[in-house]
Amino acid sequence: MTSPVSAHTRSHNSSVIAPLREVAETEGLVRVHVPFSLQDLSQIEKRLGSFSADPSTYIKEFQYLTQAYSLTWHDIWVVCTSTLTAEEHEHILAAAWHQADKDHTIDNQVPLGAEAIPNEDPQWDYQAGLGSDIPRRDRMVQYLLKGMDVVSNKVVNYDKLREITQLPDENPALFLTHLQEALVRYTCLDPASQNGANILASHFISQSAPDIWKKLKKAEDSPETPIQDLVKMAFKVFNAREDTAEAAHQAHMKQKVTLQTQALVAALRLAENIKGKANTCTPPGACFKCGKEGHWSKACPQPWPPTKPCPICQLMGQWKSDCPNSPQASVPQNSGTRGQQGNIPRSQASASASQEPGIQESPIPKLLGFMDD
Structure with missing residues (x-):
């Protein structure tokens, strides 16, 4: 439902606006639909984020949005199509339909999936009172949330976790943080759980820098090694790099000084040999000043x-x-x-x-x- 009054009922702040707002008219309070603006949709997209990358955050923010504001079928459809990929939207919709169909077999008062979650605008009545379709709208939202839960359990991407490798100058604690974030984002594992901790330790060892990996590979056969102990071992290697680099620099300087000294000694010996040859060398012929031999x-x-x-x-x-x-x-x-x-x-x-x-x-x-x- 739309009305010219809607242009005067939108707030001018930067928060998301409720599309259905109560407006006083001659018949009393009525709900007027105020469509989302582009700015509203941009803010919603930022809050929900990527479903595949972080489904838990998306579901939480979507639930908050539907509870905080009175949305229409069209509003929900716009939010889903603008924040989900076509594949994500299709999978969530199919899972929601499937769940509704299962509930229908138990209770025939529950409509089938295509009716509970319409694929086209059902033209529901969002005015409060008898005959209101607000309960149908709420039921649609609940099945969409169930569909999101089902699909999110299948969004597991271990390849993303394998892509994270330790940089040469990255300290082990920061590297572990990146792995933990990827574990939460791309899998359904909890880093605090036993299975999550084992997976995290395995990737921490295999994807560490080469010198740290050589130190940690001995602990790879022992999955019970706490991740904190692995981080301590990694820091020992990481901190020893500076000592190794300094020792290598000192050895290089010592070698350089030795080579320079040897070159100087060789040059001095060459000069002495040239001088000695000049003093002891006998001329091949007679002196042109006196005609005698034996001197220059x-x-x-x-x-x-x-x-x-x-x-x-x-x-x-x-x-x-x-x-x-x-x-x-x-x-x-x-x-x-x-x-x-x-x-x-x-x-x-x-x-x-x-x-x-x-x-x-x-x-x-x-x-x-x-x-x-």
């Missing part, structure tokens, strides 16, 4: 004066390698021999100038500053 021209004890001026300072009487203005000059020359006079044949000078071809290609004298130009 840089350390010649009796050098002859060059036949040409020094190319760096243009002065006579000193070799280019001995020039103080040369950037490569590093070994002081014997000052007592610089003033000696003498002539060196050009052929001998040119021959002696090429006495160290191999030394020019070796990196060791270059590194030590003993290479002559």
Whole structure:
């Protein structure tokens, strides 16, 4: 039943509105149907939640809704079709019909299922008094609740429980909480019951993190192990991870220091070997400054004066390698021999100038500053 007065009888707060409200008219108090708004339906859907995910909450909230507000057949139909899936609604309706049919065989005053829970609007009279159809509406609600109870006992999904695994950094207590919530939501088991506790312990062991599972698998053959003891064992492994990680870090740093020390020692030994070879190596030919063998021209004890001026300072009487203005000059020359006079044949000078071809290609004298130009 609808009336233009309904537009003035709806509350403006955010609570759910009763579709049937008493309004004073000339004939007295009458019930006026105020349809659910979209906001009302949205709030109802949030309160009821998912039937498959949590049937107990859905049934409780649906019962509260039907008791708190005077609903019509159409209101109940809208609530069911908007909060249940088509499959859920079909199963609940079939279970309600079946229950009504069973009651009819015992008491023929009870109508058959299709009549007790109509599939189409029966156009009931919701006004109070003789001939009211409110009892029929209430009977329909009761059979729907019975159908929900029957269907909810069949909504068991252990696969959802198996999908919950412990994350690497998730502590065991939080992991157990997630398992308990899934056990209540997707099965009919009570975590406090013996069967529920055994199922919970089995999933807690098998779906723990790998290192915790290795510790707990010994207790898997003993279903009587209390879940609290399993959580304590899991926390021991979980807390030991930090100690293991710190020990691994210390071992890594120690290994790194050892490798660096070994590399430094090897480098120092290599430098000493290069220096020793440079000091003990005998030149392959005669010194181009004096024509004698057995020493490097840089350390010649009796050098002859060059036949040409020094190319760096243009002065006579000193070799280019001995020039103080040369950037490569590093070994002081014997000052007592610089003033000696003498002539060196050009052929001998040119021959002696090429006495160290191999030394020019070796990196060791270059590194030590003993290479002559």
